[in-house]
Amino acid sequence: MNQRYLIPLTAVFLLFLLAYTGVEGLGLQVVFGVLIPYLAVAAFLIGFVIKVKGWAASAVPFRIPTTCGQQKSLPWIKQNTIDNPNTSAGVFVRMLLEIFAFRSLFRNTKAAFNRHASNRLSYSWEIFLWVGALAFHYAFLVVLLRHLRFFTAPVPGCIQLIEYLDGIVQVGLPGLFISGPVLLLAALFLLSRRVLDAKVSYISQAADYFPLFLIIGIAITGIAMRYFTKVDIIGIKELTMGLATFHPHIPEEVGGLFYGHLFLVSILFAYFPMSKLMHMGGIFLSPTRNMANNTRAKRHVNPWNYDVPIHTYEQYEDHFRDKMIEAGLPVDKKE
Amino acid sequence: MSKNTIMAGLAVFVLAVLSPFWFNLITTTQAAPKPELLGKAATAKKCVLDKYNMRAEHMYLLDVWRNSVVRLGDRKYTGTNGQTFNMSLSTGENSCLGCHEDKAKFCDSCHNYASVSPYCWDCHTNPKEIK
Known part of the structure; x- marks a missing residue:
């Protein structure tokens, strides 16, 4: 047991219970269904903009692209242009x-002692993090886009197409959306890496576990609502459409599970800008990727170079010409 | 990256996040359908499940019925109110559409609103359309 994941796990449980009991026991539907979602979206947008503006304002004085192939060189040496x-x-x-x-x-490697008698440290290609990350991100994207059906009426054809493709296996009723279980399983895989692999566990903090547990909690509550306990979907759409059109409406007979789901999503949105999840915006601004490696072809001047009083050789010679001639040193101008 | 590019990207992102809000402002928004009981259903006052269970669970019930009829040959279902029903979506007086006569109002209005396209009608037909 490790408190770096026990605390985030407990936090997600408590957050869910807070919304569940708040709605079921205290009847705080307006707080968890209207107020907090609006605040969360505002916090998300404001935080995101502040963060990106901060990054945009910071100087990137050097060309520091990571070079992962042959750079542009002589014409007969093949360059890796990507x-x-x-x-x-x-x-x-x-x-x-x-x-x-x-x-x-995709280039991820792992270091391990090999199992031969030599017991040497060796590096091998480790593709599963890439596979898990790809599955996780694309499943999450599809889930997010699918949820736009709750915020548009009539639902645009492109979102219906996504739903059609996601539900193409036609398993069960309501039909299985593949992205749901893929998202949950991929998130569980990414979590198990952090818990079970000693080397990853060693560098994992609460801030790494919390978003994972949060997303797992969101996926579990979502899947539970769709496939297991079932909810009045028209009532929920009335609530979400009310949010999107600024005419809040609280449906009757929509239970705590839905509000728990909505609250966890709100927490995810509000937490997003101050967390590692900001790599969503950051990936576009990573200077090791978004700069061309042309330092030899082009002169890049440090943008914050200021005017330094300089003393050129001409000035130096003007200053000391007599003494230089006297000492027999060569000078550019004799007079 | 230049500051202008970053700000342009940021503006696009903010617009995308706010899309549910402005999309509903520039398009006409369909109101939630109000369920109403028509024809025989209005007078019968008995259904397989009570109102809210029906709203949430009907698709699951239909799936159970399909397996029961197709795999086990069992066509009788006893509802929560003790009444016995014929497990059928569209055949006969005692089926779903036998009582709820208007498919457009009974099925389609909510399904369209929630963007659900069930594949029931790939095989079944609306009894009203046969004539």
């Missing part, structure tokens, strides 16, 4: 692959 780009087009492709395919994670 992994060591020297043009903005190359950088664009590199960023596209980084954002949509997590290319740098």
Whole structure:
């Protein structure tokens, strides 16, 4: 047992119970169904903008792209234009692959002592973090986009298409959306890495576990509502549409489980800008990826260089010409 | 990256996050359907489950019925009120659509509102459409 994950786990439990009992026991539907979601969206947006503006204001004086291939060199040496780009087009492709395919994670390696008698430290390619991360992020994206059906009426065709593709296996009623279980399983896999792998566990903090437990809690409550306990979906859509159109409406007969789900989502939104989850915005601004490696072709001047009074050689010679001639030193101008 | 690019990206992101709000401002928003009992259902006053269970669980019940009828040949269902029903979506007087005669009002209005497209009607037909 490790308190770095016990505290976040307990926190997520308590947060859920807070909303559940708040609604079931105290009848605080307006607080958990209207007030907190609005505050959470405001906190998310304001926090996100402040964070990104802060990053935009910080100086990036040096070209520091991580070079993962042959840089542009002599014409007969083949350059790796994506992994060591020297043009903005190359950088664009590199960023596209980084954002949509997590290319740098694909290169993930692990260090371990091998099992031969030599017992040497060796590095091997470890692809499962990449697979898990890809499954997790895309499942979450699909789940998020699917939920837009609660905020639009009539629901646009593109969202219906996503629902159709997500539910294409036609298992059970209500039909299984593949993204739900994939999201839960991928999040559980990412969690198990942090708990079971000693090397990852060693560097994992409460701030790493909390978002994971939060997302697992959101996935469990969502899946429970859709497939197990069931809820009055029209009532819930009346609530969410009320939020989207600024005419809040509290439906009857929608229970604490829904408000627990909504509260955990609100917490995720409000917590987002001050957490590691800001890598969503940060990935676009990582200077090791979004800069072209053209330091040899182009001169980059430090943007905060200020005017230093300089003393050129001409001035120096003017100053000491007589003495230099006297000492027999060579001078550019004799007179 | 230049500051202008970052600010442009940030603006696009903020607009995307706020899309549920402005999308409903620029489009006409459909109101939630009000369930109403029509025809025979209005007078019968008996259904397989009570109102809120019916709203939440009907799809699960239909799935159970389908397995019961197709796999086990058992076509009788006793509801919570003690009444016995014929397990059928669309065949006969004692089926779902036998009592709730208007499919558009009984099924489609809520399904459309919640963006649910069940595949019931891939096989079944609305009895009203057969004539």
